Amino acid sequence: MARTRAADYDDKRNAILNRSAALFAAKGIDRAAMSEVARACGVSKALLYHYYASKEALVFDIIHAHLSELDEAIAEADAPDLAPDQRLRALVRRTLEAYRDANDKHKVQLAGVPALPADKAEAIKAIERRIVRRYSDALLAVNPDLNRDRPLLRPVTMSLLGMLNWVYMWFRPDGPISREDYADIAATLVLEGVKAVR
Template sequence: MARTRAADYDDKRKAILDRSAALFAEMGIDRASMSAIASACGVSKALLYHYYSSKEDILFDVIHSHLEDLDETLAEADDPTLAPEARLRSLVHRTLEAYRDANDTHKVQLAGLPLLPPDKAERIKELERRIVRRYSDALLAINPELNAGRPLLKPVTMSLLGMLNWVYMWFRPGGPISREDYADLATTLILEGVKAVK
């Protein structure tokens, strides 16, 4: 008879992912064993294996759930009926808000993709492409010339995402600039620059 799923299965799985992300970020993905993950999660190895059959599965789920949450957040925030500048500003604000308290997970996303097998890596890349497309569409609405002549849409899009994806390296809560202020700053830098790109 198959074992029934506990009522708190999803909560425990989420806790395992959060603690695994913290461990991966602290000691490196390569050095984090299933024993170390179980210890960090405060569970036995046997219980950990009830949720995940391998470290690779945990790594995939850490990255996939992070990007899936971001994609869903941006889908809610992306409103093509808004003025193009307001649409972009909404995306940037929601991205930085989604990154709040997600530094460990974000570090794992950036470092962990090359460690996944091709089939799992492709699923992650598809989510990444969807997120990038959302930003590209918003930028193209601001300046349709980005795709005329020289193909500049991708470099501009990736420049903006680079500003957002690496914010965890230097941003500190309570510092001289708030998360919301930085979202406005990053958006303004791109808006003013992208209008001039030809």
Template sequence: MARTRAADFDDKRRSILDSAAAVFAKLGMEHASMAQIAKENNVSKALLYHYYPSKELLLFDIGRTHLIELEAAIQKADRPDLDPPQRLRHLIGGVLENYRTASNFHQVLLNGTGSLSEAQRVELQQMERRIVKAFSDVLIEINPELGKKRAGVTPVTMSLFGILNWTYIWFKPSGALSRDGYADMVTTLFLNGVTSLNR
């Protein structure tokens, strides 16, 4: 007979993911242990293994959860009714807003997928491609030539994500620049170049 799922299963699962992402981000994927994750979450190893039978499954679910939430944030921020540059600004703002509380998850996705199976990596890559396409489509609207060039729009889009993906390292919420202000800066910098920031 199948075991009945507890009413608070999803809440406990999310709590474990939050704790695990914090441990992975602090100690690194190779050095973090399931025992340390259980201790951080104040649960037994047996309960942790009930939810996640292996560290690899835990890493995968952190990455998958982060991408699901990032894609949802981008879809929520998207404004197809606006002109393409303004729409891009909203998409950038959606990413940065998601990163506000997802720093640990983001670090795991960037640095912790090497031990995953090929099928798991492919699943995450497919999710990432959908996110990249949301930006690529708008960039082609802004500059249709990007869709015609041999190199395509992908290098341009990935350059934008290169700017956004590392903000967790240096961005300080208490600093002089707000997230909205940084979203404005990135949009202006990316569309018009560094000299436009003096205007």
């Protein structure tokens, strides 16, 4: 007979993902043993293995859950019927909001994807490509010339995403600007600059 899933399975799984991400971000994925992960999560090693058969499976789920949530948030925020400038601003604001409290997961993503096997890395890259495509579409609406004479759309898209993806390195909630302020700054820098890119 198949084992039934506990009512609090998803809550426990999410707690494991969050605490594991914090440990991996602080210590490094390679240096954190599954016994340490279990201790950090407040569960037995046996229970941890009930949820995740390996560290690789755990790392994959941290990254996949993080990017899936980001992808869904960006999809909800994307409004092609808005004026192009406003559409891009909405995407930037929603991305930075989705990154709130996700620094550990973001660090695991940056360090963990290269260590995943090809099939799992490809599943992650498929989500990343959807996110990049949504931003590229919005930027192309701002300046259709980005793909006219030279292939500039990708460099501009990746420049904007680079600004957003590395914000966790310097942004402090108690600093001189809010997350919303920075979203406006980043969007303005790109919007004002991208109109001049030829």
